[in-house]
Amino acid sequence: MKAIVTVIGKDRVGITAAVCSLLAQYNINILDITQTVLQEFFTMVMLVDTSTCEKSIGDMVDILEQAGAEQKLSIRIQREDIFNAMHRI
């Protein structure tokens, strides 16, 4: 299943590395990444494939949220369907 991971927070060294290694730890494959930094504000959007992940997407929501809280970031994972529904006919 495809999902979207979004990371939002104050920019600093190592955010991308930390998030990517976290996803790797749970066997989540990253298919695409875009990231921008605007006035020290870091935004990253990833398209990921969770089909090889052993955890359910519901569990991953909790894991990423907790990891985000520890690093003062907002990290979330959502099924891709919601974005497709809203922005594609």
Add this chain to the structure above:
Amino acid sequence: MLNQHEIMQTIQMIDQQHLDVRTITMGISLLSCAHSDLSTACAKIYDKIAKYAENLVSTGEAIEKEFGIPIVNKRISVTPIALVAAAAETDSYVPFAQAMDRAAKATGVNFIGGFSALVQKGMTEADRILIRSIPEALSTTDIVCGSVNVGSTKAGIDMDAVALMGRTIKDLAGKTADQGGFGCAKLVIFCNAVEDNPFMAGAFHGVGEPERVINVGVSGPGVVYHALQDVKGQPFDVVAETVKKTAFRITRMGQLVAQEASRRLDTPFGIVDLSLAPTPAVGDSVARILEEMGLEVCGTHGTTAALALLNDAVKKGGVMASSHVGGLSGAFIPVSEDEGMIAAASSGALTLDKLEAMTCVCSVGLDMIAVPGDTPAETISAIIADEAAIGMVNAKTTAVRIIPAPGCTVGDTVEFGGLLGSAPVQPVHPYSAKEFVSRGGRIPAPMQSLKN
């Protein structure tokens, strides 16, 4: 592939603009629960609701988590109890409400609707018992909602029922006086009630509906408000287009959630209700949308036109986004549940008369309005008759959810808490309609009913 802008736009809508799915409502037919023995009938009702809606809340929460979209309420609507209870040999239907209350609590939902009667053309004995039971039923239960349909375009208005409902509302307010007449927030008087409404307090599962069904109500006044901020000063053509596009997005999300819930609960998908449903939270107000169009305060001249545009554009945008649209589908203007409406009513800019005019162009009606506790029952009946007439002639749903707050006068505020918010007590006309209401009988169906 989705671009970053689109993804961040959705995240912003959810995070900052209060985008949510307002309710997933499971409609359940209780027709199979009719029984001449009261306790058997109540037991059957409890068992059926508890079984059918067993996984409703957990499924809603799972969808909420996976899609990252809040689903604020999970609710149940059932067959109008007057139909189910008619077979029972009893002179009070309070035990039915209590069975509904217990069953709903067992499933974890926050409201159950359907303590209802449809009396637009007259009352059966069961309808009379149900209406007589309303004050006790709604004051001794916590999450049961009731409704009574007193008129329709096809049948006219049952003025005997209208008179009765004025007295019932006063009784119910008296029985819940310690909570500011809160019981009345759980009772809606309809004209042209719809059978697939997912929103409370007026939801019930109509007799034309299947055994069980999933209906979804979306929300999103904050998103529309935000979108309109980007088109300040531009002509109404642009305003309408902006609202349509926004409503399309909101509804697509509702449709997705509805289909997912339907699949997981193995229950047919019924409809998506396109209503813009506000909450008392700042930034989630329909009144503020109208003000964003250029009105100094909601309720001033121009408000009805602004609401007409909004209501129409929401439907046009939403209708293509969903395979089945139904329920009430329009903009809601509940006073106590809308931060901007509360402010406008408190300042005196938004009067009952203006609200009545606004109900001609939107769903649903005079909703969550507090009036002085000493308002006569006949005046409340006359207010209901006015609303029902608007619904009847315009072939649309109208409703009255009015709270004569015991011991309160104009200038007081009644607190209901949570999604129900707080209502400033609004003045009613002091002149009597007693003779008018006491005539009884039926107001005949209008010419609009003769379409065949």
